[in-house]
Amino acid sequence: MARVAFLGLGVMGFPMAGHLAARGHEVTVWNRSPARAEAWAKKFTGRIAASAREAAAGQEFVMACVGNDEDLREVCLGEQGAFAGLGQGALFVDHTTVSAKVTRELADILKNSGRGFVDAPVSGGQAGAENGILSVMCGGDAADYARAEPVIEAYARICRRIGDSGAGQLAKMMNQICIAGLVQGLSEALAFGEQAGLDGEAVVEVISQGAAGSWQMVNRHKTMLEGRFDYGFAVDWMRKDLKICLETADEIGASLPVTALVDQFYKDVQGMGGGRHDTSSLIRRLARPKS
Structure with a gap:
């Protein structure tokens, strides 16, 4: 079982993080609206973080599912962003549907730093997230993908690496x-x-x-x-x-x-x-x- 943070608890992220907890992973959650994180913690077993940086600290995997390119940049970058807390050997997995451009931009920031990035947008909608049967299409380094796949399987019916960074998007x-x-x-x-x-x-x-x-x-x-x-x-x-x-x-x-x-x-x-x-x-x- 892994130490996992999940950033973004919307209609998709809320149940996805729940599946991780149900599989026995040690889950920390963060959401821009604290009430949503509190609701998640009442339903599932896990810890609430006060910032994306705090959520990412000490984790093996950090999953994100937010709204758009700018939301993702905001969650990842800056003093309280996830990248500031992401330790050596940690892997950032982005489930947001964003442009390949921002994906490559963020992957390049982590490249050669001992930290990895996998773009992993999902298909299957709210029902797929709730039932743990999403289709997940991934881009990134093959070794990073191999590490992420067993964790992603908590909410996936199928998960495949398509190619390098941006290919998933x-x-x-x-x-x-x-x-x-x-x-x-x-x-x-x-x-x-x-x-x-x-x-x-x-x-x-x-x-x-x-x-x-x-x-x-x-x-x-x-x-x-x-x-x-x-x-x-x-x-x-x-x-x-x-x-x-x-x-x-x-x-x-x-x-x-x-x-x-x-x-x-x-x-x-x-x-x-x-x-x-x-x-x-x-x-x-x-x-x-x-x-």
Whole structure:
């Protein structure tokens, strides 16, 4: 069992840190909102730290799951940042979805200092975190990854090293690009079926068993048809991720025409007041008003 700190106890980090404690790891948590850390400590076994630096001190592994590039820099850097407390031989594992640029920037700070950095963004949403079945895509030194994998397995269904620093984040971008297109296609199909007078659930029962089938179809079609959109990853966060995808595509010369279009559709959903709705709320742009 390892000494582990977990920084960031949002809808993902809270249960992820809980799985580490359940596996018997010695867990220290820190969150910018102390009340969230206190709630975690009431539910799980572990210690609360007053700062990211204090949380990182003396740990073998420091996991982070925060909001965006600037949040991650703030957590890592500065006098009270995690890097200031990170000791020799310690490994920082970042589960935040951020740009490959900030990942490489932070990894370079730790490079050749006897401390390691693994970028390890996750996919599977809140339900995946709560059930310990996340998909984790990693970048970093092979030896650092080999050390981190047994700890990450506490909340992962699959965990793989994709390549060097930043590769995990690039893989997560691919994941979000796929989701954007899938959800838009599913939204159009369900709205089309409703307009045509078909029983959407009956149709999905059939087509989900064929080439059109997907996780989104199986797990989201019913709530989409019912107009319920409180089942996970929010539109606001998806737009943050798609912005990273589109900016990276410009940098490397890749073309993402469908992703760019769906990003604007998500902007429309935000304009409808759906920024905190889950990503399946794309159908709101297409659904026929109820009479």
